Amino acid sequence: MTMIDMTPSRRSVLAGLGGMAFCIAVGNDGVRLMSQAQANALANAPINPWVRIAPDGRITILSAGAEMGQGSMTSLPLIVAEEMDADWSKVAIEWTPADAKVYGYKDPFGTEQLMWIVGSRAVQLYFTQLRTAGAQVRKVLIANAAEKWGVDAATLKTEPSVVVNPANGARLTYGEIAAFGTIPATLPAVDPKELKERKDFRLIGRSVPRRDTPSKVNGTAQYAIDVKLPGMVYASTLHSPVHNAQPGIWDPGKQDQSAAAPESWDDTEVKAMKGVIAVVKLANGLAVVADHFETAKAGRDALKVTS
Amino acid sequence: MVSFTLNNRQVSVDADPRTPLLWAIRDHVGLTGTKYGCGAGLCGACTIHIDGVAQRSCQLDVGSVAGKTVVTIEGLSPTSSHPLQKAWVVEEVPQCGYCQSGQIMKAAELLAKNPKPSRADIVTHMNGNICRCGTYHRIIAAIERAAKEG
Secondary structure, rough: OOOOOHHHHHHHHHEEEEEEEEEOEOOOOOEEEEEEHHHHHHHOOOOOEEEEOOOOOOEEEEEEOOOOOOHHHHHHHHHHHHHHHOOOOHEEEEEEOOOHHHEEEEEEOOOEOOOOOOOHHHHHHHEEEEHHHHHHHHHHHHHHHHHHHOOHHHOOOOOOOOEEEOOOOOOEEEHHHHHOOOOOOOOOOOOOOOOOOHHHHHOOOOOOOOOOOOOOOOOOOOHHHHHOOOOOOOOEOOOOOOOOOOOOOOOOOHHHOOOOOOOOOHHHHHOOOOOOOEEEEEEHHHHHHOOOOOHHHHHHOOOOOOO | OOEEEEEEEEEEEEEOOEEEHHHHHHHHHHHOOOOOOOOOOOOOOOOEEOOOOEEEEOOEEHHHHHHEEEOOOOOOOOOOOOOHHHHHHHHOOOOOOOOHHHHHHHHHHHHHHOOOOOHHHHHHHHHHHHOOOOOOHHHHHHHHOOOOOH
């Protein structure tokens, strides 16, 4: 089993959650849920809760799919919610960290786990794993309701975010169950035959609004270019204006040789510019590092390459 | 130091007046909803309003807006409730979304001066704001919806 280090902050966050947290541990077989007890039993266990149910009924599901406009951040949690029979309006989505050993799907063409979101892989390759995870959560919720009511779990049904006893009409919401429920040390197994039939889907196969849309109409969506880190500086690079500029060398097997750094240049003026921090020679060009992007770009434009 | 009105507040930017307005807004003020696309005035991702006119902020020096009124996507509506923003959500216009701040600002200029544009008016006005995801049909539908629903 592959594990990741757990930071104290995450551990304390988890302890303070309340409700039910279904953690995730992963071997080389893809996403697999585990109980917190199982997670705690493992040194340095990756007890990142994949699914959390709060006593007020809010459900948080992690999404491992990078959102590039194709809807992955919505569709992957939706698969979990379908098998959980979660009320989608009560589901919040959070990102997983970028750690394929924990959050990746199993590469169908190899042995590794991957988080590549490419070629319509995300839904295809996470599909069964996420359905199984959702079904496990549902089973645990039903088992808690059955125990409280003193009835056979097999007689109970679910409606979105509610466990129902058809025999007497009794109902317990997922939030109510989260307030008293426990998660067994070993999560129940789910046979593929126990997954929902297509005709019973409430979410899959329907047009469900994407969750990223509101952030993309008011400027709050965060793109890589929007990230700010403490002490961050900016660089702008200058490359050869022609391809394969390295003199005398062409080795198709070494892609890093397909472009070269200049041999001589004059950066006196650039280094004197206010805000310029450094001029750096790269394997395939030059970079001007500065306090702001426009300074780096102005410095790059002022470089005088002589050969 | 350049001072101007940005989204209803006075800001002073301590930058060379020749700094592109786009970077003054994104990097110095910290409003990152306005996007850097081409940096050459070709794509429209950086579209903002200056005294009500849609302009490409990568092509203007911050010094040129001294004393003027600048509005970005963050200032279009404090509650994301501008008719265009609501219509953009209903029509699910964005895919990657990178160009959409500029698209919405360009469209807002149109509706401000022509509240009931024809489809041809919309196509003509929006020409030049590029969307690599190809959401043009939904952009047009959303502008039509916003014009209808106000």
